[in-house]
Amino acid sequence: MTLTPQLLEVLRTHIAGRVVGADDPAWDLERGAWHLLADQRPAAVVHVTGADDIAATIRFARRHELAVSAQPVGHGASPAVNGTILLRTGGLTAIDVDIASGVVRVEAGVRWRDLNDALTGTGLTSLPGSSGDTTVVGYTLGGGLSWFGRKYGQAANTVRSFELVNARGDFQRVTHESDPELFWALRGGGGEFGIIVAMELELRLAPEIQGGRMLWSIEHARDVLRAFADVTATAPDELTLWAWLLNLPDVPFVPEPLRGRWVAAVDSTFLGSEEDSEKLLAPLRAVAEPIADTVARVPLSELGSIAQEPDEPVPGLLKTVLLSGFDSDAIDSLLEVAAPGTPSPLFAFEVRHFGGALARPDASQGVAGVIEEPYFLLFGGFVAGPGMAEVIEAAIEGVEAKMSPWITGHNTPNFSTTEPLTALYSADSLARLGAIKHRVDPHATIRGNRPIA
Template identity: 35%
Template sequence: MSFTPDSSSLQLPLADLAGKISGDVLLPGTAAYAAAATPWNVAVAVSPVAVVAVADATDVVTAVRFADAHDLDVIVQSTGHGALAHTRPSLLVHTGRLDEVTIDPATRRARVGAGVRWQRVLDAAAEHGLGTLAGSSPHVGVVGYLTGGGLSPVARTFGFGSDLVTAFDVVTGDGAPRRATATENAALFWALRGGKGALGVVTAVEFELLDVDRIYGGCLYFDGADADRVLSAWKTWSAGLPEQASTSIAIMRLPAMPAVPPPLAGRCTVAVRYAWVGDPADGERAIDPIRGLAPAIFGGLGVMPFTALGMINADPVDPMPVHERSVLLRELPDAAVRTLLALIGPAADCPQVFVELRLLGGALAREPRESSAVCHREAAYSLLTIGIAAPPIVEATAGHAAAVMDAVQPWSGGISAPNFGSTTDPVLVALKYDMAALARLATLTASYDPRARMAASHPVRAAAGLVQSRARS
């Protein structure tokens, strides 16, 4: 029997669902619902008919099949990062209680539940002298990061986070529990590494750990007045770095608030982030050309435990309304640097909180042992803008970000990556994959989710249709 998806017609079925699962069904109007449904980016509107706070994989199967029976889309959330706006009636599967963390030091592998954040895995691996390929913000969830590729502060040395994944446990959009590895459901394994949540609800992931317990690195902050000199020098210096080095640079305009260090608050600054895997003395020599460019107003460099990886970027952890756009650059010539400085430099009317360039290449450019849906490995840099998406500046933030993306078009071709610039716009989604990968992803979503229950699959299918239509015209 099918129900019109509104709160009155679903009241009894939801009560029945609550009796069938070990977790909880949270309804609108309750504090628990609000806490579970609100994403990290509070500018994204998410209003499911209910939240299913699952306790195990069996609960996920029950929830997905319930959504299918009652004509609801399935959206998934754990930490709330990477949320997408969704308007169709939906059921939110909240995986925060799937909190397994198992470290096998003999095989140097980890098994992690879908509700786990990276810092917990970093700490658990460190107990055995090991590291894990976490991102710049260890506050984010493991699964969302890995299904989008995963770009770590040490990525040039070790590649994408998804390249180290060995297995997924997932409930696909058809409500079936499956295990995906290089030899079992291999096509699904390909798609889950880069396809984000388009194929199903991941309940656990297994991946290789790193034989590293400390690195040399940190962040140097310079005054915005030195942006021209620092960015130009960073561009030349970064192009010659070996794979032991990973780096990014950000022009920042942080507001004056308690969480912001006073030397950085209410002014334009330039942050050079740096990580070196190997002999710290070699890492110190490699960064010397940047260290002497101008007086540092904050920050520092040194040997740090791998568990402190998040200190390099010091990303914010508190929820906020943000507007995010991203693009990959195939090259970064002097003309691109001048173009960017005109839009984001200290003299520009720039509403972005920060604009980041991240050096790619190295291990990122190599194909992994098992191929995946992560595309555009030839890109040389990523460019990311993040601004406040709240009145009265939301329109200015979005307009300026679009202008930045348009301005670098000659050096990018518009290509981007799954984990940056979350969007449901099929035009932008199409730029995250090459044509073959996008077509394969769309085909696999239709195979594993024939009734299109996974909300994240809709933009992928729409993007594939758009690309096919363009190819025919």
């Protein structure tokens, strides 16, 4: 059944929040995603004020054979929302920190920057990623790859409880004790099993954090990447390094000396003292004197500034792959296909070091499980005008072909785009997820951005 104007008016009578239909002048803005190239076409958008609005929407959808999806602030764009009633849960922003027990409760719209601010100075942290703009809930449902993941694993495995509205429209608190199978599925299985209202997360120790970016002229790229590979080969779990080849655009938000230039960079975080951080980073600084070096003690509130990711929506195309290794041959191949110093439609190549706790299995983990691959490669470009998407897509395919000897074919839910579910989960995990989905939502009323068949 479709959502007619008459049904839209009926829905409005049940909702305290704002209900937006396709006839609204702001419809294109309302249906849009953070990823500006995503053409999402839901049946309606509902800005919820709390669990009651979520429950009323789900019950309405069940009565009229519709589906419901959630996208708090626009991240996680997916064609799966097409035809659904899209819930905007970004207005649910409560944060309750219990320092004594080391637990924090966050509602569905809380962004990482806000949680980091709330925890600054406590000596405790959750497991934030590189961007402060994404929501804690959306990130965690996909596993959650953190700056501190090598030490503490994926964020999904720190969840103590979920508060959700289920496919019947009932409020439910899910823990390992109340429903171990559903609890397992929610920790990395995405938004297929209920609409999350809030989560409780166990916090981790972070009494001192060092972090920042080192930047070099592009002629040092090969030596920087080799030093990065050497340091990561023996790095302690407390150290996380991400290496970059950056093709910086000639635009005002880039510092003037760097506009229109290629540079090499390494971002780092270290859970420990400045002295130990300096020792570990010394081989990188020995390559050549960086043209910029911001590594220093960093408060949790500033963590999102290290990778300098944009907070505003951008029209970009990105691809991520997992790598079996990053040896000298892989470095040479990456440099050959990136061709730094020459014109390119791609603006960034990022190599992240994984391993550590991310690769260690534990019986208490959710479906996010472990990531066996030690490295991750991200690359892409800005779609600055007509015809650029095709050019960037061709360049992305060229990178994939060149790096194919190291690409494993797996990916992580947080970074997946067009990959099949078999690239994200094992066959056993997919079968288990499917059985749980059928049990808790047999009519597929709830639709995540990666639907479970």
